[in-house]
Amino acid sequence: NAGVMQNPRHLVRRRGQEARLRCSPVKGHSHVYWYRQLPEEGLKFMVYLQKENIIDESGMPKERFSAEFPKEGPSILRIQQVVRGDSAAYFCASSPGLGGYTFGSGTRLTVV
Amino acid sequence: DQQVKQNSPSLSVQEGRISILNCDYTNSMFDYFLWYKKYPAEGPTFLISISSIKDKNEDGRFTVFLNKSAKHLSLHIVPSQPGDSAVYFCAATGGTTDSWGKLQFGAGTQVVVTP
Numbered sequence: 001n002a003g004v005m006q007n008p009r010h011l012v013r014r015r016g017q018e019a020r021l022r023c024s025p026v027k028g029h030s031h032v033y034w035y036r037q038l039p040e041e042g043l044k045f046m047v048y049l050q051k052e053n054i055i056d057e058s059g060m061p062k063e064r065f066s067a068e069f070p071k072e073g074p075s076i077l078r079i080q081q082v083v084r085g086d087s088a089a090y091f092c093a094s095s096p097g098l099g100g101y102t103f104g105s106g107t108r109l110t111v112v
Numbered sequence: 113d114q115q116v117k118q119n120s121p122s123l124s125v126q127e128g129r130i131s132i133l134n135c136d137y138t139n140s141m142f143d144y145f146l147w148y149k150k151y152p153a154e155g156p157t158f159l160i161s162i163s164s165i166k167d168k169n170e171d172g173r174f175t176v177f178l179n180k181s182a183k184h185l186s187l188h189i190v191p192s193q194p195g196d197s198a199v200y201f202c203a204a205t206g207g208t209t210d211s212w213g214k215l216q217f218g219a220g221t222q223v224v225v226t227p
Contacts, residue, residue, distance in 0.1 A: 043203075055213075056214055091155050091156070
């Protein structure tokens, strides 16, 4: 029973490019969450998704950021036209419902 | 708007002694609290949790205490071991059903256990 799988582990993008971060939840988990951790800070909630639905995106910037969790396949966090301030560790977590969150190892995005 | 606060960025403790990590929150709607441990370049790992209907939960060397009136919780680790050296995050959730799963994290406390 694999845990939450995130890929890539490290991603380097030039300013203006697009970044796509993937998250495969624990098998059987239908709830996915994305968090961002800036250097020297705690994790900040970005978005909460269930299959094909965005439940809460209150923590996600209104522009350039989008997330999806399709019926089939991993959840995708997409950042368009990346800027240096997007450099951070992005963590995905999944749960079967209330509680029981499992985090992935994160994707470290560096914008150069 | 930092609703969960860990005011001690670091803590150094001798091996075998007790580590006490503190966490304060401001949102009275929070009803479930969790502690996570994080090593560098890894994701947070769940340690222990507590529901607001309890004031104490114990699991092996880890005990979490909740004081709802003070909006304060603490994590006790006893005895501390070198492998406990990590960043510890306090997290809270609660409120509306749809956002129940959204965790609010503190900034973390770096624990260093010395021989």
